[in-house]
Amino acid sequence: MTEAPLSPGHPRAAAGGELRLPKPPGVVRQFWARHPWLTDSLITAVYLVPTLVGTATTETTATPLQPWILVAQPAAILAAAAAILLFRRRRPWILLLVAWLTCLVAAPFGPADVVPTLFGLYALAVYRSTRSAWVGFAGSVIVATLASYLAVWAGDDTVSPFGADAPASATQFTVLLLIGTLIGVTVGNRRRYLDALIARAHDLARERDQQARLATALERSRIAREMHDIVSHSLTVMVTLADGSSATASRDPERASEAMRHVAETGRSALADMRRMLGVLAEPGTGDDDLAPQPDAAAIPALVDRFRAAGLPARLTTVGAPVEDPNLQLTIYRIVQEGLTNALRHAAAAHAVEVTVEHAEGLVRVDVVDDAPTPMGRQSPGGGHGLVGMRERVALYGGTLEAGPGAVRGWHLRAVLRSADAADAAGSTAPSDAEEAT
Known part of the structure; x- marks a missing residue:
């Protein structure tokens, strides 16, 4: 019989008797959860490669730009990619700040880059809290609106995929950011709910083991009281009878013999009581047919x-x-x-x-x-x-x-x-x- 996983030293209970801890559902989801760096690397690659290719294509077909612009845009994209890789899980606020900076840098010279902002809002909702996600959403709306007006101010019709109308562009960016935030809030709440269920199951398992230990301590205390009552009573009677028999043996042998018979009866009774108690302890599955009842008022x-x-x-x-x-x-x-x-x-x-x-x-x-x-x-x-x-x-x-x-x-x-x-x-x-x- 194997040991119970939550109770080392205790045998595993029969089917249905052991408290089984829940696990997050889904084999694929468990695989990605066990390999966080692989997940973040793939997400970074999905963002970085198409964005760099699109930026390079735009710069080669556009009019000649200042050299610092040719450096600033790829640098901002690389910074956003590095933030996604390094800070998406542990420091989502840093990722969101870098994403805002990337969006503002790219807005006057090409399409506004809100993809890192979407990743940042999702990370805030999942790895921090719903409140943090909505605070980040409010800041992202302000940044997206500012980026839309910067694009219009730059005077280039290609700065936004939604056209050069700043209010319309800001509105559609807001809708896109809202969708990303809602997805993150839904996933984050479900994740926290599962974590709470699993933590509750662990608490129940610990409470069950603690209750078992308390029950064991109470049972040991009860048995100790019973053993004290049996042994103390019997030994006191036997010692008293033996002393009386010794004192009267020379002048009243018959009375001394009677006292010793009482000693023997008391000893046999004590042995029977102890045998019954120890038998119950050693063989908990034994029936009650061969066990004498506990003494009652009639005794x-x-x-x-x-x-x-x-x-x-x-x-x-x-x-x-x-x-x-x-x-x-x-x-x-x-x-x-x-x-x-x-x-x-x-x-x-x-x-x-x-x-x-x-x-x-x-x-x-x-x-x-x-x-x-x-x-x-x-x-x-x-x-x-x-x-x-x-x-x-x-x-x-x-x-x-x-x-x-x-x-x-x-x-x-x-x-x-x-x-x-x-x-x-x-x-x-x-x-x-x-x-x-x-």
Whole structure:
């Protein structure tokens, strides 16, 4: 499988799945676009050769002219040709100024040369902007009108292909320049439109890759929270049970043996959870038939029993009917698990640990309260990975999380979450609650 051209390191998506960047249409147009010097050289030759031949023919058949005139006209034509070759794409204003000079120099002594001016107006419209093209058109009309009156003033009927009438000649030059400007504006606008489409496609491709990276980071954060909840809870319970078994092994072997059986069960449960999570990561296409479901609200009593078996005097109180959202049930389970784990770790002297899960009016309140003396080193609100993970979970549901010492003694953890129905009804209030939680 090849790599996607916009995402190095990622496989190419199936047909229709990869964002393909548009290209300027036309094989011939792409060829000329890839060879700008060849294009400009041909345009210069098309202008220079016929113009020089026509000028030489006119000078040989006309009456003898001053030597400086014989030099000035070819010099102006060569300057215009050089400007077309060198400045048509990069400096169109220079080309237009040279074209104006060529037109004024040629007007008294032969047909007015407006071809370089047409090239200059086209270049302004295509390579600069429509506004620049119309400004150049206005200046070109003035120059063409002045050239027409110079031709009439010189008194030669051959100075203009349109005759010796200056207003008529200026009008027809204006129409010719207008046609060239309109063609350039049309081509330039189409070119800029295609460039904007291609730039937009590049932006969309970059945005897609950025969204994919953000989604990956969010998924890694979610997996890190799940791994923390699994490993931290299980290891805390196992260490506590192992310490209790070691302390009672000599005087109560049967109780120590029972504690070690709980250690084994907790370890097997943790291994199963980790195997399920790592299996989903390693095989994203695996079906769900052989995977155990994530814990939900129905698993909370068993969770409290495991902590009670580890020696924590925990008691569960449930009020109201559980919510049906499985993701919210998992969040409630993890909050209870984190609260009991912290109590087991820091509140070993507690006489009672009360766990209350209350469902009422689209809100879920989770309280974990112990009555142990609060040591100086106990975790403060917002500290540690566990509380950070809980705050992120609660923020997803537009809720709040409070953690801190009780009014008299002990530690109090309270989380308030909104169900999906309550979040929809709350509307604009949910984001402010989420910001408060963070």
